[in-house]
Amino acid sequence: MGFPVLSAIVLTPMAAAVIILLMPDKYTREAKVIAAATGAAVLAMALFVYFNYDVSAAETAAAEGQSSFQFVEDVPWVEALGISYKLGVDGISAPMVLLTALAAFTGVLISWGIEERCREFMAFFMLLVAGVFGVFVALDLFVLFFFYELAIFPMYILIVTWGWKVTRVYASMKLTLYILVGSVIAMVGVIAMYFVAGEATGIYSFDMEHMIAASQSGAFDQVGYLGREGLTFARFWFPFIFLGFGVLAGVFPFHNWSPDGHVAAPTAVSMIHAGVLMKLGAYSALRVGVQMLPEGARVHLPWIVFLTLINVVYGAFIAFRQRDFKYVIGFSSVSHMGLVSMGWATMNEIGMMGAGLQMFSHGAMTALFFACVGMVYDRAHTRDIPSLGGMVQRMPWVAVAFIIGGLVSMGMPGLSGFVAELPIFLGVWNAAGVTLTVGSFTLSNYYPVIAVIGALGIIITASYVLRVVQQVFFGEYNAEKYGELPDITVLDKIALVLLVGSLIILGVYPEIMAPMVQTSMLPIVQVLAGGA
Amino acid sequence: MDIGVLSAITFLPLAGAVVIILLPRDMKKTARWLAFGFSLAVLVLAIWLWFQFQTCEPSEAGYCFEEQTTWFGMINANWHVGVDGLSVPLVLLTALLTPLAVLISFEIEDRVHMYMSLFLMLEMGMMGVFVSLDLIIFFIFWEIGLVPMYFLINIWGSANKEYASFKFFIYTMGGSLGLLLSIQLIGLTTGTFDIPTLAGIWPDFTPEGGTLFGLGIETIKTITFWAFFVAFAIKVPIWPFHTWLPDAHTEAPTAGSMILAGVLLKLGAYGFLRLVLPFFPEQAARFAGTIGVLAVLAIIMGALASFGQTDFKRLVAYSSVNHMGFVVLGIAAAAYVYGGRGGDSQSAIMALNGAVLQMFNHGLSAAAMFLLVGALYHKAHTRDLTRFGGVWVIAPVYGGILLFSSMASLGLPGLNGFVSEYMVVQGAWPIFTLYTALAMIGLFFTGAYILKGIQKVLHGPVKDEWKGHNLEIEVREVVAIAPLLVLMLVIGVWPNWLVSVINQAVSRLLGA
């Protein structure tokens, strides 16, 4: 085993958090430097992992229906229960690790100006980042939950302490409880999975690869679960696990925490939160829900797709109705994350690949959005859209960055949004053969309708993006009210350039990410197709 | 990897845009000249392309200068570009109008860098549409063009720019949604996005069992046809999808209007030619009547609306609706024949040739007209026709040029407009006699509004308001409009250099 790079990615921020916490209060600057250095280091390591991921090995494995996890580390932890500290990435999680590193680094950069208890902020922020990394690299279900929950409490502290004074207490609590309820219900489901798989295979282990293998050997598809004819473990538990994680992915009707949480959070936290944390939910729902319980996915995703459709269209519509700049972006996340879930619900290669790309694209885009909102708010001290205006004169960089982000969000070709959303819609068309059976009622050929209605979301998105761009960045600058607003700092600019750059690179050259996501989706698609 | 000429034409403007946006703030002058230089370089390439095209051996599908590389392998979307006789005149038109528009834009003082960059990006978008031979690439450029245009109107437009730019964007974007969904559907069911390939297989495509998504293939084709139709109809624009156009034109800066009327509207018509006719011959023929009616309505209503305006720019804007109506009429007639609903193919070819030529011609004359309107507005700061009068006396050169371009627009024999409109009418007459007759009545109204415009601006006593004002056209503007005037005359007298190229592609398309 070589250098444990994944452990380094997870533990570096954690160590940084501890060091920063233990420093005396006056070392504000040093705390920031440590955080930034940590961010840069993990970004470098994440890039290393991303570009050293062996796609051809993944292809070989996919041909045999196996997921190819690389950079694997495995240390026994609680041997009695088959828990081990096992890390590894595949083509779905490697981009997520990169995204997290990107958001973490840029988050630190744009938080440079925080004055109130900056040291503690950086410490909790690092802890949050460590938790997020942990989930993406976990190859053991216990480790996954460990980091999943670990990410949530610094989030609470960050929002409640540094958040927007008006709603932070309410929003942070709402967010924490929502997410936790979802995750612990999923956790109970996973524990149940553990015992069922253990019984079937004779090996009790939380190892995800073991669990996937157990699933492939049909451990979760035995009829007669809970003594009911026609019920299998997978069918019973899939909704709980998928929607349990789906809470964090903002799946309707469990999305309610998200706009409030995003708005109340300080800028860097919103970036991580909407940019990365929501992907935790989507990622886990895919990994644990779909990949391990494919039989349940086949039964339930055909109706869950309706929830995702509501996400897409309704989220966009609500975003359109907002007056608060940040709420617009908050609801837009709900809408875009709906596309990710919709991608999962297509259950075919192209749609799921698109959703994988969308996770990255939306992550970078939303991080960019929240960074822009934060920069405007920090200077203008209002987020009321109608009272802003002409900010392009004061902050041209922010304006350009926001516009590019906006174009990504409306799926403008040439940017990452398009290369992600197009395959999702193609996937939805492709899923036309899916039928939904409820009792004696059968619905078929409805996926194309979903595609058509879902496309409405794009036009609504265009409307609200343009409205915001117009009213915030163009129009009359109210010099009387705002005086001479300063432009953003160099660090802010670096952050914006990094985020915008990744959006453009992915948009122009999708092949940089698509093959690795695709090859890693293949085994999942294969098991989904397995018993159809 | 060597870069083909089409890629170069497409991405050279982008390179220019990037260079310009990175220039220091205070180098306004450099930014202007760089933009002009880049667009001029594109023009040189386009002219070279034009001459090379004369001798080029087209591929089996009829395209020259083809390039093909994988772009997004997963969804089988490729960078496939190429030109034929339909697109090459439009490439030339785009390449010609852009430097002229840039030249006109030298009067812009506010945020020059951004303006020039956006302008070059706009050029890239338009070029991309004309050269792409892959549905996804086509769509990408189709949408990309929207963004710079939105900002050109939104930032540098006049009073009501926010409303107008928003309307423009949402209309076009809304229209293209159906297009996007249909592209997805077609691509998925056939497994390819390649336009030449699809032109071969989609018309006769029958899925297994004859149904798709539980609907008959005929229904699917009809639905996708209408989705394509609406997207392109909004862009052209065909009555009643035209309402965004007067607003957008009125509010856009002069150069924006030139490009909007000169090239962007052609994208819609080009879409009909490149995609709708080859993909949906049967549906197009079935609905050709309907389209013909809409075209006639566009001609008549456009002319009447134009006549009713008191704003000079709005008047010219509505004239675009009127003129593009002829393009659509020609296409409708050709579609009718092409789909095998009767009529002789010679007429169809004539009509379609006329339509394509009309696209080119309208590009010239509309750009010229908007330029002239802009030139006047720039000095007089009003476009209110009722306030003008006797301008010819104050600005004789301007008056002469305006008269010349108006006549071209009107369809005076000897100038370009006459040739194309005549061809459309002659070709469409045997096919849609009634519609063509009505369209000719529309032509009469065309004369009316143009004359009204001339009369209100140029003739009559000089209003006190303008005494002592210099409304004369500037040298820079003359330089910008001169190539347009020359081409109007050349095409009017010797259209064959253009028609022969167009005819080659049209004949191929209509299978004659």
Next chain:
Amino acid sequence: MNIGTLENSELLAILPEILLAVLALVVLALDLIWPSSRKRELGIVAGTGVFVILALTLILSPPQGDEALLGGMIRHDDLAQIFKVMVLLASALTCLMSVDAEGVGRKAEYYAILLASTIGMTLMASAADIIMAYVAMETTSIPLYILAGFLRDDDRSAEAGLKYFLFGAFASAFLLYGLSLLYGFTGETGIYDIAAAFRFGEPGTLPLLVAVIFVAVGVAFKVSAVPFHFWTPDVYEGAPIPVAAFVSVGSKAASFALLMRVFLGIFQHQPQMWAPLLVVFSVATMTVGNVLALPQKNIKRLLAYSSIAQAGYTLMGAVAVYASDNGLGAASVTFYMGLYVLTNIAAFTVVTLFHRATHSEEIADMAGLSRRSPGLAMAMLLALLSLGGIPPLAGFIGKFYLFSAAVDAGLVGLAIIGVINAIIALYYYLSIAKVMYVDRSEDEDKPIEVPRPYWVVFGVTLVGIIVLGTIGAGIGFEWARQAALGLPGV
């Protein structure tokens, strides 16, 4: 039975008890010798002494398997050992945290009584005979009654003492009655002998059920399971804070040890009788505890209700004891109790220091604590998060084991109720965190003094809960499982 001879191993088995008795005497003697200026050091001596005893126990007195010792009165197995460690740890930490506590810190008799109670607890952990169990329980409880009422001048403390005594006596009576029934059925007093007797013939369902219920009620009082929890908040509120801490951890841990031994020992062949009963106890305890904790404004009362809820979670693992042939249930209970001892002590220590500086026990008064004393706020935060089950703290992994045990026992519904409860609990834990971190107060520039002994307490507890939650999770669980596998019926 051979009472006449005492072997070395038998002496070693009660080594901690002997040493505790000696230590109590030493403390009393020092009180006589030392001038009043040195009285503060009594607590340090007591605390350090217990730590030494703990170390000696671990080194000199390894578990001796399932051999009945001292005439069958006790067993010195892994289960006994692990719970002894917990109890001793609780005792040592309580001594240290009492050093500067008002009204108790300088009193030798306080420490002596505390140590006496500890003796009872260690015996509870190892009792293998119903008489021994009862005696141990009384040895534990009677000193605790005194301690609860230790502040004679404080009405609330006196009331707490009396209340605790009345409820405790009531519970004792129940337990005693239940145990006497068992003796009546079988004629045996040894826990394992009774079980063996039951294997050959039960006395009939109803009488046995009565015995089960009586024993269960008695133990339920001790672990403050709903509906026998009413004494808890009042006693916690009235008693001196270190005493409340000790009651909440030491007594509870010992009672769980007893509960497992009694149920698994005596009723191992009749799980259908007590498992449903414990399920009901578990659900009621955690739900009522959590819901009643929500409106609390006094930190001690809140911790009281929270400790009720914690008992509810632990009962979940206890229910699962019957179903697991892999010892998961008993192991999870053991592990959870271990981390609970550390966590609750940490929380109560913060409360002690806070009370010492401000004379307030109101949650609202903790506003601005993170600015006033960042270290204390962090300690409290870690303790609360561990109680709430957030990684990387031990509470998370402990709850994970409990839920796993419940699911393994086929009690998925119970596990779901458990996790929902865990989230309700998080609401009030986080609310305290919010008060400490967000709310402001005027006293932010007055840091709270943390005397040396308290550093030790924090060091042991916080490092403990972090280590148990991360790298120590495997080792800790392995030991707990070892202990569980020593139980009969596993």
